[in-house]
Amino acid sequence: MEAASIAAAGGPRPNLTRGRTPRSVGENIIKALLFLAALISIATTIGIVVSLLAETVEFFSQVGIFEYLLGTKWSPLAGGDQKSFGVLPLISGTLYLTALGLVVAVPLGLGSAIYLAEYASPRARRIIKPVLELLAGIPTIVLGYFALTFITPVLLQGIFGIEVKIFNALSAGLALGVLILPVVATLADDSLRAVPSSLREGAFGLGASKPQVVLRVVFPAALSGIVAGLVLAASRAIGETVVVLVAGGANANLGIDPRESFQNMAAFIAQTARGDIAAQSVEFLTIFAVGTTLFVMTLILNAISIRFVRRFQQVYE
Amino acid sequence: MRQVTERPESSSEPRAAESAAGAQKPPAAEPADGRVMGPGTAPAVEGVKAPAAAPDSKPVFAVERLTVSYAGRPAVREVSFGIEERRITALIGASGCGKSTFIRTLNRMNDLIPSASVEGSVRYHGQDLYAPDVDPVQVRKRIGMVFQKPNPFPKSIYDNVAFGPRVLGMKGEMDEMVERALRRGALWDEVKDRLKQNAFGMSGGQQQRLCIARALATDPDVILMDEPASALDPISTGRIEDLMFELKDRVSIVIVTHNMQQAARVSDMTAFFTVVVDDTGHRHGEVVEYDETEKVFTNPADERTEAYVTGRVG
Numbered sequence: 001m002e003a004a005s006i007a008a009a010g011g012p013r014p015n016l017t018r019g020r021t022p023r024s025v026g027e028n029i030i031k032a033l034l035f036l037a038a039l040i041s042i043a044t045t046i047g048i049v050v051s052l053l054a055e056t057v058e059f060f061s062q063v064g065i066f067e068y069l070l071g072t073k074w075s076p077l078a079g080g081d082q083k084s085f086g087v088l089p090l091i092s093g094t095l096y097l098t099a100l101g102l103v104v105a106v107p108l109g110l111g112s113a114i115y116l117a118e119y120a121s122p123r124a125r126r127i128i129k130p131v132l133e134l135l136a137g138i139p140t141i142v143l144g145y146f147a148l149t150f151i152t153p154v155l156l157q158g159i160f161g162i163e164v165k166i167f168n169a170l171s172a173g174l175a176l177g178v179l180i181l182p183v184v185a186t187l188a189d190d191s192l193r194a195v196p197s198s199l200r201e202g203a204f205g206l207g208a209s210k211p212q213v214v215l216r217v218v219f220p221a222a223l224s225g226i227v228a229g230l231v232l233a234a235s236r237a238i239g240e241t242v243v244v245l246v247a248g249g250a251n252a253n254l255g256i257d258p259r260e261s262f263q264n265m266a267a268f269i270a271q272t273a274r275g276d277i278a279a280q281s282v283e284f285l286t287i288f289a290v291g292t293t294l295f296v297m298t299l300i301l302n303a304i305s306i307r308f309v310r311r312f313q314q315v316y317e
Numbered sequence: 318m319r320q321v322t323e324r325p326e327s328s329s330e331p332r333a334a335e336s337a338a339g340a341q342k343p344p345a346a347e348p349a350d351g352r353v354m355g356p357g358t359a360p361a362v363e364g365v366k367a368p369a370a371a372p373d374s375k376p377v378f379a380v381e382r383l384t385v386s387y388a389g390r391p392a393v394r395e396v397s398f399g400i401e402e403r404r405i406t407a408l409i410g411a412s413g414c415g416k417s418t419f420i421r422t423l424n425r426m427n428d429l430i431p432s433a434s435v436e437g438s439v440r441y442h443g444q445d446l447y448a449p450d451v452d453p454v455q456v457r458k459r460i461g462m463v464f465q466k467p468n469p470f471p472k473s474i475y476d477n478v479a480f481g482p483r484v485l486g487m488k489g490e491m492d493e494m495v496e497r498a499l500r501r502g503a504l505w506d507e508v509k510d511r512l513k514q515n516a517f518g519m520s521g522g523q524q525q526r527l528c529i530a531r532a533l534a535t536d537p538d539v540i541l542m543d544e545p546a547s548a549l550d551p552i553s554t555g556r557i558e559d560l561m562f563e564l565k566d567r568v569s570i571v572i573v574t575h576n577m578q579q580a581a582r583v584s585d586m587t588a589f590f591t592v593v594v595d596d597t598g599h600r601h602g603e604v605v606e607y608d609e610t611e612k613v614f615t616n617p618a619d620e621r622t623e624a625y626v627t628g629r630v631g
Binding site for chain 1 (some may be wrong): 424426429454455457458459461462463464466468469470471472480481483484485528531532535
């Protein structure tokens with residue numbers, strides 16, 4: 001009390017200057033470490049892009065870009081006259097397998113999200129949500145062999161009696177659907193739950209029934225988040241390697257018969273990279289060209305999704 | 318939104334549309350199934366000093382010994398009074414006294430809270446709102462609600478107003494219904510040229526009037542307002558109060574407000590709620606006094622009411 005009154009009366013001035021204390025040194029070290037962490041991830045990204053592009057440029061010095069982009073036959077590993085570098089079958093196979101996966105995952109994922117967010121009791125939610133997240137934790141190789149040893153022989157050939165090849169798009173597509181289902185469901189669930197309850201109350205207050213509230217107010221209000229989730233799921237399916245490699249086969253197929261064997265870009269890369277090819281040969285360089293194509297496709301998809309989300313995003317206070 | 322572009326001619330005759338609206342009969346006061354109760358269902362006065370209703374007005378709600386609990390703990394207890402038709406009834410009292418809880422029982426909004434339970438009875442034109450065969454969706458079609466914070470849907474202005482008629486499957490020209498509701502909500506002149514724009518682009522006061530217009534679009538018999546102006550500036554508040562006066566010849570209005578002047582200005586009847594602490598230390602709300610607004614504010618029967626309305630407490 002006495003000291004305070006002395007200070008107020010103009011006694012010894014409190015020291016407020018900045019000094020080198022152990023605390024300030026520690027803060028600087030932490031700051032430097034955090035900056036280094038950010039720097040390393042940026043450098044890695046740049047490194048990947050540069051190495052990818054360098055080899056891709058080398059590839060296009062040997063193969064014409066239009067022959068690559070517009071050709072309809074993909075057989076870079078074949079010998080002599082059979083060699084062909086038309087990437088369309090790989091692109092179409094990738095999109096086709098992704099579409100099959102989405103056909104499975106979108107209705108199931110949105111259905112379970114709407115159930116979880118709007119209808120499930122807290123108890124049901126406590127059980128279902130972790131199980132759904134567990135599904136996301138299954139290694140893709142397990143899912144691939146599940147497709148090859150269960151979906152194809154037991155489900156498709158046995159129960160449904162469909163005459164599919166051992167490696168086929170249908171089986172791989174179903175497995176891809178299971179793979180991306182948790183992504184669709186959890187992200188849609190999060191977006192639905194982020195819709196403020198005042199909107200639900202407003203709709204109920206106007207005499208809307210529960211399904212009307214959910215489908216006409218809550219779902220549209222959550223649409224931007226749901227679409228972002230779908231795009232993320234699609235990117236996941238486009239880039240998926242192991243499931244397609246194990247269950248889809250190795251046939252760069254431009255057709256649409258789901259009973260046939262299909263290959264996507266990532267599976268081609270994996271298959272070729274472990275094969276017996278000489279470094280810097282044109283076969284080797286195809287890996288990088290396909291990798292760049294995959295990279296660009298995913299990039300475009302993400303850009304579209306960001307635009308879509310911005311356009312439809314509603315900001316709630 | 319779509320309808321506007323398809324039938325532009327309907328908006329070129331706004332006057333005709335309005336006079337047609339004016340000629341329409343106000344919404345039926347009786348429940349559709351004709352289960353009208355006799356005068357025996359007049360508001361009960363048990364336990365609370367509720368006066369007999371004015372002789373020229375009929376009760377739209379008769380609340381009897383109503384207790385609402387959340388997870389078994391009462392939030393508001395033993396409320397009994399009648400709410401009169403075509404009048405503005407204000408519910409006042411300090412925070413936590415159960416006004417909002419009470420108003421939400423009048424259109425079964427509390428059903429949305431799983432832990433809420435209701436004892437006693439709420440009769441709407443004589444019909445028990447909590448009878449087992451009553452569908453809350455049907456109740457809310459007749460008894461609209463406006464909330465504390467404006468909550469327009471993230472849709473166009475037009476689609477916001479058209480939402481109610483659409484979900485209820487109302488017959489008739491949608492453009493006309495939207496225009497009529499916006500006119501009754503005193504918003505038409507401000508928004509008639511931008512019906513297709515997102516409602517989120519409006520000011521807070523406009524959004525709240527849109528929410529009122531949206532509630533009016535379904536031709537409700539009662540509108541419940543839970544602190545409709547608490548987030549608005551004085552000018553927007555004044556517009557909403559003017560609007561309430563215009564609406565009251567056709568709808569009954571119940572309003573929760575923390576603003577004493579507002580309650581005194583707009584309401585015909587006032588119910589004063591207060592917080593009571595019971596023997597176990599649990600707090601719940603009760604109705605202390607219910608009377609004509611003028612009497613509540615100038616000559617209250619209970620000293621707690623007097624302390625509150627004169628600003629000595631709360």
